[in-house]
Amino acid sequence: MDCQFEFPLSEKFRAYLRLDYLLRRLFKAADNADWPFFTALFDLLDVLERGDIKAELIKDLERTIEQLGRWAAMPGVDAEQLSGLNKELQGHRQWLLTQQRLPPGWRDDPLLMALRARFSVAGGDAPFDLPQLACWQQRSAVLQQADVAAWLDKVEPVARALGLFLHLVREGGRREQVLARNGFYQASAENLVLLQLAGLPAGLYPSVSGHRGRYTVRLMALGDDGETTAVADDIPMVLTHCSWQ
Known part of the structure; x- marks a missing residue:
């Protein structure tokens, strides 16, 4: 079996790939809201707090929309597909423009912020270090998944916007x-x-x-x-x- 690798060759795309990786890791770990889930969540928050990824992504979505406009003038282009892509990109751009910070709401969540303070410590999720987490994990699975779904809802639009942009860049390779x-x-x-x-x-x-x-x-x-x-x-x-x- 052969191996496949991908490397960024600009700092911006290095940040994009790291963000995409963490988003995938977060959603994959969501079924079992334990240490890997919260580690991915706080790593993601750290990445989003470095630099202005939101502004860069908005600019790149706008450039992509402009590029679609140029393609639309070419003969033989699937106009319906381009129109659908344009609408989707416009929607992602508009959502990002309405957000003051990414991800919205996480920094205002008292449970997440209490947990974040300890997750940088090796073994910091021990019950005596994080009684809030131990208490939360004793809640029913339904209540836990409701909290997880609410947290994921805050970043799902980012994941869709970034995923679509990276897909288009890769497809043009x-x-x-x-x-x-x-x-x-x-x-x-x-x-x-x-x-x-x-x-x-x-x-x-x-x-x-x-x-x-x-x-x-x-x-x-x-x-x-x-x-x-x-x-x-x-x-x-x-x-x-x-x-x-």
Whole structure:
């Protein structure tokens, strides 16, 4: 089975991918509101408090809407599909514009804020450290899931907006088969923000460095003992270059 990897090549998209990862982790852990769920929730809150992701996402949604407008003038384009995408993007943009902070309401929740103060401590969810959490977990499953659903409702629009934007960027990627000679590959690019790698044999992983204009890939082998070594063989792989203005 081959392995697939994705790397951001701009700080903004690094933040986007980290946010997307945490949102997925949060929703996946929602069925069992325990340590992994709250860890993902507070990690997500920390990421949202760094920089102004909301403003950047609004700008990128607006650029995408403008791009759809240019595509609509091209012959052979599915106008109905473009119209649906435009409507969805406009809705996400409008919701984000109405929010003062992301996610709305979490910082006003006394239970979440009481828990957050202890979750940075290793083992800080022990009952003697967080009696509020122990008490909350003794509530019925129905009441717990009602609270979880209310918390998730605050970030679901963010997840949908970011997920759609990243999907469109990825779908616009340029895919090609390349050869990493002696396990090494480098290339120039224009406005590159995401690099996807596929087709690598199991046991190999890429170490990627670079920026929007140029990048390098060094293939590494992960041994059974956990040690890593640079690959010296010629390895074919599939690269997808995803660009954004």
